Amino acid sequence: MNLLKNRPLALFCLIFIFIASFVYALPKEYKLLVGGVVLCAVAICALLCVFLRCRRVGCIFALLCFFSAFLAVISQWAFIDLKRESALDFSGEREVCFVVVSEEYSSEYSSEYRVRLKRIDGESVSLKSVAVMGFASEYEAGDEIYARAVICPAGEEILGYARESDGDIYIHTAVYDANEAVVVSTENKSLEIMLGKQRRRVSEYMDSVFGEDTSALSRAFLLGDKSDLPSSLLRDFRRAGVSHILSVSGLHISVLVGALDFLLRRLKISKGIRCVFLSAAALIFLAMTGFSLSACRSVFMLMGAYFCYLFVQEKDAVTSLFVSVALIMLIFPHSVRDVGLWLSFLATLGIVAVYIPVGAYLRKPPRKGAAGRVLKILRTLTLALLLTFICNAFICAVIWAVFGEMSLISLLSNLVISPMSEVFIIFIPIAALIGRIPFVGDLFIGILSALGECITSLCGCFSDLEGAVISLRYPFAGAIILLMSIAISVMLVINLKKKWTILLPPIVACAAFALCLCGYNLTHMGELGVFCYSYGKNEMIVLTEGYSAAVCDLSSGAYSFTREASYIASDGMATEINEYILTHYHSRQSATLDKIFRNTLMRKIYLPYPNSTEEYDIASDIIESAKEQGVEVELYEYGSQIEILDGSWASVLSAESVGENDHSAISAVFGNRNEILCYINAGTQRADAFDDLVCRSDYVIFGRHGVSLPDKLSFCSDTAGVKRFYYTAPELYLRSNVAHAGSEVYIAPQEEATRFELILD
Numbered sequence: 001m002n003l004l005k006n007r008p009l010a011l012f013c014l015i016f017i018f019i020a021s022f023v024y025a026l027p028k029e030y031k032l033l034v035g036g037v038v039l040c041a042v043a044i045c046a047l048l049c050v051f052l053r054c055r056r057v058g059c060i061f062a063l064l065c066f067f068s069a070f071l072a073v074i075s076q077w078a079f080i081d082l083k084r085e086s087a088l089d090f091s092g093e094r095e096v097c098f099v100v101v102s103e104e105y106s107s108e109y110s111s112e113y114r115v116r117l118k119r120i121d122g123e124s125v126s127l128k129s130v131a132v133m134g135f136a137s138e139y140e141a142g143d144e145i146y147a148r149a150v151i152c153p154a155g156e157e158i159l160g161y162a163r164e165s166d167g168d169i170y171i172h173t174a175v176y177d178a179n180e181a182v183v184v185s186t187e188n189k190s191l192e193i194m195l196g197k198q199r200r201r202v203s204e205y206m207d208s209v210f211g212e213d214t215s216a217l218s219r220a221f222l223l224g225d226k227s228d229l230p231s232s233l234l235r236d237f238r239r240a241g242v243s244h245i246l247s248v249s250g251l252h253i254s255v256l257v258g259a260l261d262f263l264l265r266r267l268k269i270s271k272g273i274r275c276v277f278l279s280a281a282a283l284i285f286l287a288m289t290g291f292s293l294s295a296c297r298s299v300f301m302l303m304g305a306y307f308c309y310l311f312v313q314e315k316d317a318v319t320s321l322f323v324s325v326a327l328i329m330l331i332f333p334h335s336v337r338d339v340g341l342w343l344s345f346l347a348t349l350g351i352v353a354v355y356i357p358v359g360a361y362l363r364k365p366p367r368k369g370a371a372g373r374v375l376k377i378l379r380t381l382t383l384a385l386l387l388t389f390i391c392n393a394f395i396c397a398v399i400w401a402v403f404g405e406m407s408l409i410s411l412l413s414n415l416v417i418s419p420m421s422e423v424f425i426i427f428i429p430i431a432a433l434i435g436r437i438p439f440v441g442d443l444f445i446g447i448l449s450a451l452g453e454c455i456t457s458l459c460g461c462f463s464d465l466e467g468a469v470i471s472l473r474y475p476f477a478g479a480i481i482l483l484m485s486i487a488i489s490v491m492l493v494i495n496l497k498k499k500w501t502i503l504l505p506p507i508v509a510c511a512a513f514a515l516c517l518c519g520y521n522l523t524h525m526g527e528l529g530v531f532c533y534s535y536g537k538n539e540m541i542v543l544t545e546g547y548s549a550a551v552c553d554l555s556s557g558a559y560s561f562t563r564e565a566s567y568i569a570s571d572g573m574a575t576e577i578n579e580y581i582l583t584h585y586h587s588r589q590s591a592t593l594d595k596i597f598r599n600t601l602m603r604k605i606y607l608p609y610p611n612s613t614e615e616y617d618i619a620s621d622i623i624e625s626a627k628e629q630g631v632e633v634e635l636y637e638y639g640s641q642i643e644i645l646d647g648s649w650a651s652v653l654s655a656e657s658v659g660e661n662d663h664s665a666i667s668a669v670f671g672n673r674n675e676i677l678c679y680i681n682a683g684t685q686r687a688d689a690f691d692d693l694v695c696r697s698d699y700v701i702f703g704r705h706g707v708s709l710p711d712k713l714s715f716c717s718d719t720a721g722v723k724r725f726y727y728t729a730p731e732l733y734l735r736s737n738v739a740h741a742g743s744e745v746y747i748a749p750q751e752e753a754t755r756f757e758l759i760l761d
Helices: 008-024 028-051 056-088 191-210 212-223 231-240 250-266 271-288 293-312 317-331 333-337 339-359 369-402 410-434 440-464 477-493 499-523 562-571 589-599 613-628 688-696 730-734
Strands: 092-106 111-120 123-133 144-153 171-175 181-185 405-407 469-471 528-535 538-545 548-554 576-582 604-608 632-636 642-644 648-655 665-671 676-681 699-703 724-727 744-747 754-760
Touching: 008 028, 008 056, 008 317, 008 333, 028 056, 056 317, 056 333, 092 123, 092 191, 111 144, 123 144, 191 212, 191 271, 191 410, 191 440, 212 410, 212 440, 231 405, 231 410, 231 440, 231 589, 250 271, 250 293, 250 339, 250 410, 271 293, 293 317, 293 339, 317 333, 317 339, 339 369, 339 499, 369 405, 369 410, 369 477, 369 499, 405 410, 410 440, 477 499, 528 562, 528 699, 538 562, 538 648, 538 665, 548 562, 548 648, 548 665, 562 576, 562 589, 576 589, 576 642, 589 613, 604 613, 613 632, 648 688, 665 688, 676 688, 724 730, 730 744
Parallel strands: 123 171, 548 576, 576 604, 604 632, 676 699, 699 724, 724 744
Antiparallel strands: 092 111, 092 144, 111 123, 144 171, 144 181, 405 469, 528 538, 528 754, 538 548, 642 648, 648 665, 665 676
């Protein structure tokens, strides 16, 4: 495609992007080493330019390339490592003065704010931080607060749990006593605070005009503010493959700027004035989005195109793209870790470098008559599918590395939802402007609400389709995706006589993935993947088959694997939870399960029959939240057989536990076609039924969930048929009096989160 031919500026920016991304993950000493090597190369090239008269152009070109690399190293070192070190120097108990930028979190027990530190022990500073209040507070953006606080590095424990670093926030400011925080001023009017207040006013206005539900969706589409969207809707957008619609990017900028440009054209305004006006409008819109990185990329590209028109009379989308992303990484060094920016950059690269030239083959003059209209419709549909296919091919490596799964239904969902989204985006500002006008405003708001409901309903329908999302965690997926990405990269920089041949790598990759997947499914047909997770007295067993998983929850609720169930299932290549088996009740489970209902596609949950008023209340809350999210609920009795996945089964057993613990000892049995796995709670009193269960099982797990350990763990001696014993803690093995009879034995490490897996044939 000769992507970099006659584009030296694009090459310099590409070098900057690559080196900045590479150096970001390096320790400080290695960054200095790389910087020194590149600086030496810069010096050598400079000397060659001075003393050599031949090939001086080549030396200058090499000098600029090395200078781009050196600038990338310096930006990462100076703006990240040095700032981090200077921030960490203030760790400890300090007298601080900070200005509240925005509220992050608030409850009746604690509050968190994004702040900018102005003074620490009287020394003037300018550091971003998160102020963690160990009490309920009602500070507002612009409040200047003087406090006695504890400054600690991001990642250290505050108020009982650790808060990780967020971008360029290296320290957290903890204020534990309300009497040690005093508001000394409320008149701070920095640009960041004023923009935040203005965004809040816009949000409040849209809430009052549109209603909460329509306003939440409109703000997500227009401003990228997804804070009020239910997590279940975000899940549906993700599974349907249309999450990019909720990230302000090229689609939104092009729709809004295109609509405004159409109005200016109608007013007969010259193109030069339009370029200036539209650039200013784009910057204002960018400020209203909070300078999201994907929006920055789009606006910088737009302004680059307008600049070229006004001063150069020539524009190049590829160069504009590389320059815009390099500028973002220079201004915001932490942006190299922003997944949204990488997805936006790679998808746009696919559009400008591949889709536009390849799509030209399909843009032929239309025929006349009915046949011409049909061909035009087919051509439009083909171009839409081609656009989604190319974008997915370019972002596939990032999706594989970060998310581990990809929406198969995105080709169809984008074809249907993207045009509706463009109309929805155009209607948002129109409805906001005339929403207060009687009748007319109500009409536009009604249309906007109907469009929003239609979009969310379609996303839900696409998300609920079986197999809508495919895992990329198969052992062969990484090799195929990396080879495809390398092939595309090479073909972008070489000369292709036929541009459409660049589609061959993704087409071949799709075919190879399909063949490998078919082979994998054939060789693993009938197998049931089993994953056991254990941490202390909390355990979870996940069974996977194809893209579906069944979860048996043995965790307590205080610390639970429940919140991580979807990630655990994805380890076995499952992208949805078909059945979730709750084995017993704890007070915190209703809130925890409500979160997983909203974040993960779960089709059915099994609940044991409650035995007390407290259990009945917990079950009622779980059933109510399950029905809200469309999750089927079924009650079961201990010892009954539960059908899971395709032809497999499970049974939960309850028995009296040893000691004075009133927690019943929960055990479970899982079976496929030929093999049986049993989980025996270590607190189970020995009984003939459990002896018989161990003897009949192929695999036995001894767990320690929720009970005191017995002095001796003893079961029947006839265990010759057991292939492998698993002990989730070393002390279980030490107290065991079980005859292993030559069986394999696995002992989990002490005091660590343990994961082991096996296959049931």
